[in-house]
Amino acid sequence: MDGDILHHGAAKTGALFDPATLLRLASATVKPAAESRGVTLDLAVLPGTPSGLVGDVGAVGSLVNALLFSAIDHSLSCPLTLRLSVQSDSPDHAALRIAMSGCFSAVDGFGLGVARRLAADRGARLTIEPLPGSGQTIFLTMPIGLPTRMTDAERLMSWARTRGGRLLVVDDSATNRMVTAGLLSKVGFSVELATGGAEAVLAVAKSAVPPEAVLMDVAMPDVDGIAATETIRSLTGDRGRIPIIAVTANAQPEDRSRCLAAGMNDYVTKPVRRADLLAALERWLTPPS
Known part of the structure; x- marks a missing residue:
């Protein structure tokens, strides 16, 4: 039977x-x-x-x-x-x-x-x-149906579409800003842009609703990512605790240590991959309220 x-x-x-x-x-x-x-x-x-x-x-x-x-x-x-x-x-x-x-x-x-x-x-x-x-x-x-197995990349994209949220992408290169913003917006994030560290600090400190996480380039003229992170960490309340993820071409161990010492939460190397960005965001973004 x-x-x-x-x-x-x-x-x-x-x-x-x-x-x-x-x-x-x-x-x-x-x-x-x-x-x-x-x-x-x-x-x-x-x-x-x-x-x-x-x-x-x-x-x-x-x-x-x-x-x-x-x-x-x-x-x-x-x-x-x-x-x-x-x-x-x-x-x-x-x-x-x-x-x-x-x-x-x-x-x-x-x-x-x-x-x-x-x-x-x-x-x-x-x-x-x-x-x-x-x-x-x-x-x-x-x-009956059995659930299909998702790859890690598919699981992260599913998480991103469910989670969503507002992100700030900081980079002095217009091309890099557009690439990173495009990768994130296609999976449901709302993305704001800043051309350097000074703009990033203002976006976190002065916006009526600050971003939920910052994707921060490190090597930038004027105010670099390290200085911008240290300034954000000096802010009071939730704004000073916002997750900051380094996105940088500097891939040596000492570069990572320097970023973490400045108060960054995580580290992603360029050229960026969407799976790496999403994995870092999943580690630090809290579930939506």
Whole structure:
């Protein structure tokens, strides 16, 4: 009974959900009915089941609830067990498998009838097998999606699009400013620009709403990044604690030490890579309020 469901393929649409949470909610929903019939519930996710599944969690929850209510309604007041697992023969083919066992009569009452209709609508399969002695096991197998694995770069871009925020890019080179600002704005950040250290200090100290982080060039005429950072660190309150990330072509260990000693939080070398910028920002930006 296992193999013929997999040709449907994984359910690619839907939301990411946790099967353990789904069972906890189902248990809470049917608990009053189970207690009234003297039925003990034993619901569990089998080891090795992914903690995240992709699918129509509302439909899956309705199926589980319908099966449980049907079994409770026709139970002989004995324990009822339900086990949830996932079977998969490739990343593109997976099925959710639910096995519910107990001493109940598997008749087409309200709950089981609902479950059969829901299963049929979603290309799933519901079968019933007798247990040795007495009782039944209902098996439900339906297509489900597995979350795709993201690369580190993809994960960081996803984080940036969710996090967003206001950043200040400081560089005396117009080209460098545009490149860095472009990398960041494309993933959802709002970017302000400063042509040197003096402008950076003013942007942090005097703006009605200061930026959430500063990406600071180091070697600049007039006020360089080191001096600008030291001045910002002398400010009182949150403005003096704003994350400052060095973005510099100076890649020697002593350059990094000098930046950190001045009060910078992190260090990214030029030519800049978006993944490096985002990784540094993720380390220092607080979650949005």
